[in-house]
Amino acid sequence: MSSSLSGKLPEFGRFPERIGAILPPVVLIVALILLWSWSAGTGLLPKWLLPSPQAVLGEFSHHSATLLKHARMTAFEALGGFALGALAGAGGAFLLTLVPFLRDMLYPYALASRAIPIIVFTPLIVVMLGRGLVPIILIVAFATYFPVFLALLRGLNTLNADRMELLHSLSATPLQILWKIRLPSSLPMLFAALKVSASGAFITALVTEWIGSNVGLGYLVMVSGQYFKLATMWAAIFSASLMTLALLGLIVLIERLMGRYTSLATEV
Amino acid sequence: MTPSLAPRRVILPVIYGIALLIAWEALAHSGAVSRLVLAGPLEIVVAGVRNWSELGFNAGVTLAQALIGAAIGNVAGLLVAICFVHWGFFRRAVFPLAILCEAIPVVAILPVLILWLGNGMAPKIFVAAFLSFFPMLVNAYRGLSNVDEEVRELLYSYSATASQMLWKVRMPAAVPFMFTALKLSACSSMIASLVAEWLASERGLGFLVVYYGQSYRVADIWSAAILSCLISLGLYGITAACERRALSRSSP
Amino acid sequence: MRGPALSLAFEGRRPWHWMGLDIVMLNAFPDEATRVRAATLPAGLYADGIDVVFRRGSHSVQALKDCSLDIPRGSWATLIGASGCGKSTLLRVFADIVKPTAGTALLHGVSPAEARANRIYALVQQGSTMLPWRSIIDNVALGLEISGLPKSTRYARAEEALALVGLKGFEKSLPSELSGGMRQRAAIARALTLRPRFLLMDEPFGALDEITRDRLHFELLRILEETGATLLLVTHSISEAVILSDKVIVMTPRPGRISEIIEVDFGRGRTPDLRGDPRFVQYEAQLRRALHQPA
Ligand SMILES: Nc1ncnc2c1ncn2[C@@H]1O[C@H](COP(=O)(O)OP(=O)(O)OP(=O)(O)O)[C@@H](O)[C@H]1O
Ligand SMILES: [Mg+2]
Numbered sequence: 001m002s003s004s005l006s007g008k009l010p011e012f013g014r015f016p017e018r019i020g021a022i023l024p025p026v027v028l029i030v031a032l033i034l035l036w037s038w039s040a041g042t043g044l045l046p047k048w049l050l051p052s053p054q055a056v057l058g059e060f061s062h063h064s065a066t067l068l069k070h071a072r073m074t075a076f077e078a079l080g081g082f083a084l085g086a087l088a089g090a091g092g093a094f095l096l097t098l099v100p101f102l103r104d105m106l107y108p109y110a111l112a113s114r115a116i117p118i119i120v121f122t123p124l125i126v127v128m129l130g131r132g133l134v135p136i137i138l139i140v141a142f143a144t145y146f147p148v149f150l151a152l153l154r155g156l157n158t159l160n161a162d163r164m165e166l167l168h169s170l171s172a173t174p175l176q177i178l179w180k181i182r183l184p185s186s187l188p189m190l191f192a193a194l195k196v197s198a199s200g201a202f203i204t205a206l207v208t209e210w211i212g213s214n215v216g217l218g219y220l221v222m223v224s225g226q227y228f229k230l231a232t233m234w235a236a237i238f239s240a241s242l243m244t245l246a247l248l249g250l251i252v253l254i255e256r257l258m259g260r261y262t263s264l265a266t267e268v
Numbered sequence: 269m270t271p272s273l274a275p276r277r278v279i280l281p282v283i284y285g286i287a288l289l290i291a292w293e294a295l296a297h298s299g300a301v302s303r304l305v306l307a308g309p310l311e312i313v314v315a316g317v318r319n320w321s322e323l324g325f326n327a328g329v330t331l332a333q334a335l336i337g338a339a340i341g342n343v344a345g346l347l348v349a350i351c352f353v354h355w356g357f358f359r360r361a362v363f364p365l366a367i368l369c370e371a372i373p374v375v376a377i378l379p380v381l382i383l384w385l386g387n388g389m390a391p392k393i394f395v396a397a398f399l400s401f402f403p404m405l406v407n408a409y410r411g412l413s414n415v416d417e418e419v420r421e422l423l424y425s426y427s428a429t430a431s432q433m434l435w436k437v438r439m440p441a442a443v444p445f446m447f448t449a450l451k452l453s454a455c456s457s458m459i460a461s462l463v464a465e466w467l468a469s470e471r472g473l474g475f476l477v478v479y480y481g482q483s484y485r486v487a488d489i490w491s492a493a494i495l496s497c498l499i500s501l502g503l504y505g506i507t508a509a510c511e512r513r514a515l516s517r518s519s520p
Numbered sequence: 521m522r523g524p525a526l527s528l529a530f531e532g533r534r535p536w537h538w539m540g541l542d543i544v545m546l547n548a549f550p551d552e553a554t555r556v557r558a559a560t561l562p563a564g565l566y567a568d569g570i571d572v573v574f575r576r577g578s579h580s581v582q583a584l585k586d587c588s589l590d591i592p593r594g595s596w597a598t599l600i601g602a603s604g605c606g607k608s609t610l611l612r613v614f615a616d617i618v619k620p621t622a623g624t625a626l627l628h629g630v631s632p633a634e635a636r637a638n639r640i641y642a643l644v645q646q647g648s649t650m651l652p653w654r655s656i657i658d659n660v661a662l663g664l665e666i667s668g669l670p671k672s673t674r675y676a677r678a679e680e681a682l683a684l685v686g687l688k689g690f691e692k693s694l695p696s697e698l699s700g701g702m703r704q705r706a707a708i709a710r711a712l713t714l715r716p717r718f719l720l721m722d723e724p725f726g727a728l729d730e731i732t733r734d735r736l737h738f739e740l741l742r743i744l745e746e747t748g749a750t751l752l753l754v755t756h757s758i759s760e761a762v763i764l765s766d767k768v769i770v771m772t773p774r775p776g777r778i779s780e781i782i783e784v785d786f787g788r789g790r791t792p793d794l795r796g797d798p799r800f801v802q803y804e805a806q807l808r809r810a811l812h813q814p815a
Contacts, residue, residue, distance in 0.1 A: 109284075120473075240372075
């Protein structure tokens with residue numbers, strides 16, 4: 001443990017340090033892919049378990065049109081539902097923060113809602129609305145709504161006493177308090193929730209496609225699994241992961257850009 | 269949140285809940301919504317009671333998968349987090365990879381898992397474990413490394429061993445963070461277990477919902493779906509209660 | 521620490537313009553009824569029989585008991601006493617943050633709530649609160665922003681105030697990049713931008729080094745003299761209390777009450793040479809005795 005003290009020092013982004021941060025995971029990933037390729041090539045890894053990386057890559061180039069069609073659908077469902085749910089969640093949190101009557105009435109339900117597995121209602125919603133885009137976007141929106149709503153509600157209502165006193169002594173209006181203190185200090189929680197919801201949105205979209213749709217990557221994974229078209233299946237899985245990563249990356253980027261709100265707000 | 273509950277904070281939600289139930293019942297009877305889609309709350313309760321043995325058995329299966337998966341995932345996550353804290357090189361190599369893996373919609377690879385593990389409980393447990401693993405890993409690592417610099421220097425000056433550091437300082441500091449992960453996993457392991465039963469399964473609440481759905485037994489679907497919500501709420505509630513007890517002792 | 525910034529701040533303008541003395545004199549109460557009432561009542565800080573009881577569930581703490589004081593307009597008072605004796609609480613009664621359980625508090629003849637609504641006082645909190653996501657200049661301009669002043673005015677005033685407390689050049693820094701003492705100075709600057717008629721300060725110089733503290737003491741006194749503002753300041757330092765006061769209000773704990781009020785007769789135009797004055801030593805000794813007296 002002698003390194004525990006000096007371990008604090010090398011946090012500066014000096015060149016050797018950056019290499020130290022980037023190199024190990026890259027080496028590990030390359031090694032894993034080589035191992036995968038090698039064991040598939042020698043037949044150590046049976047084809048039905050995992051097709052070779054070359055086969056999966058080939059799938060991307062040969063069937064790009066099919067993959068693109070399904071991916072577009074999934075992206076549309078996930079992003080549409082995510083945007084809808086996040087907006088509704090933010091709106092709900094503001095409403096409950098500003099209207100004490102609603103807050104008192106709905107707060108226990110809001111708290112309980114985080115534990116509700118909305119996705120189990122998919123079969124019902126499919127019965128109600130039929131298969132297709134609308135029920136899936138709706139379910140994704142619900143799955144996004146609750147984390148965002150709860151995080152923002154909590155953030156907006158976790159008050160720093162000193163800051164509130166300061167604004168009180170300046171005779172600020174409730175709206176000024178909301179904009180100048182409550183909203184900025186709730187941003188770290190909001191971004192944490194958005195990150196959880198981003199992967200949640202894709203998972204939900206993929207899974208609801210199993211019973212709610214006949215296009216989309218989730219559907220493709222299921223069907224190609226049933227017909228043992230494993231390369232297609234893995235290509236679909238990787239496409240879905242890439243899209244999730246892209247959305248996550250976007251959110252992290254925005255979070256970084258708003259660094260002075262998101263990284264410092266909990267300190268000082 | 270606040271210890272003193274104003275009466276209106278109890279009465280208003282109760283009134284709201286009752287009003288909602290009555291409106292729901294009325295809506296179900298009004299014929300505005302097809303009987304094929306909406307069942308009234310009374311009907312759902314009756315269906316649930318009539319079906320209790322079937323529901324109970326399948327709920328048990330789903331719950332068992334969720335709990336076993338959550339246990340495996342959380343323990344593994346904690347162990348890996350402890351390794352991360354002690355072996356910086358291991359962490360630097362694996363942590364970015366772990367974060368990448370978190371983006372894999374693992375529930376969606378269920379068809380693969382069924383190919384690998386058959387269609388018994390194993391793939392469901394695997395998915396539940398996978399979904400619990402990453403939140404625990406990330407949160408526990410954050411908690412374990414969330415040691416105040418001065419405390420760390422103090423223990424350093426006592427020349428404490430790594431394991432003393434772990435048990436006396438890091439673990440207690442990580443407890444609140446671990447509960448955050450446990451609460452997440454209480455819900456996600458249940459969701460994983462339920463959804464995993466949609467594919468190639470003959471048991472479990474998730475299977476029941478789909479099965480009833482195919483035969484348009486609306487009240488039965490509702491009763492199974494609501495039962496799964498109640499179980500999920502129960503798991504979450506128990507975890508939250510444990511959290512409150514554990515944390516009330518450490519901080520006033 | 522005394523840099524060119526300070527002389528710049530006042531260059532080319534009359535001091536009362538800087539603190540908005542005209543505003544203080546003519547337009548402290550935009551609301552007519554309050555203005556009329558205020559004209560007939562004690563113009564300084566006034567408290568009569570203030571009790572404050574904090575309730576926490578079943579048990580309660582008496583933080584203040586029967587506190588009365590009268591600080592005439594334009595004069596300076598400090599609150600001193602052991603930790604936990606209720607100094608901050610008394611200050612916060614005047615700031616309309618703590619509502620007294622019994623008794624009356626008036627600022628220029630109006631209740632703390634009206635004083636707050638009319639923005640005639642400025643508060644410096646014990647923790648010198650900053651909003652961590654705002655740059656220093658935005659933190660200092662916050663009060664003016666809340667009052668709805670146009671951007672150019674509030675930045676101009678905030679820059680002047682920052683220069684005055686020796687923070688020129690740190691406008692764009694974030695609070696986390698500043699030391700505790702620098703944050704305290706920024707909090708003082710924020711209060712000064714408001715050109716208040718009453719300055720309520722809770723240990724504003726606590727984290728400062730001797731030298732900076734000395735400089736700011738006399739800077740503060742000069743501003744107070746130029747503007748005729750009334751000061752109520754909490755401190756733990758005996759010499760600070762003597763330098764900054766016409767009245768030192770000594771408090772004792774459990775329950776918090778005012779045990780003694782010591783008049784300091786140094787008048788106006790105080791200078792750092794004051795410390796060499798034999799009366800300064802006498803006041804210090806008198807104050808020390810008062811503080812050591814059992815409750
Ligand atoms: N919000 C509150 N709730 C309950 N008790 C309080 C509250 N604020 C202050 N007290 C109590 O009132 C008493 C006086 O507190 P106060 O903050 O005024 O002390 P102080 O003289 O400013 O002390 P210090 O010099 O340490 O700042 C203390 O016993 C404190 O515990
Ligand atoms: Mg105090």
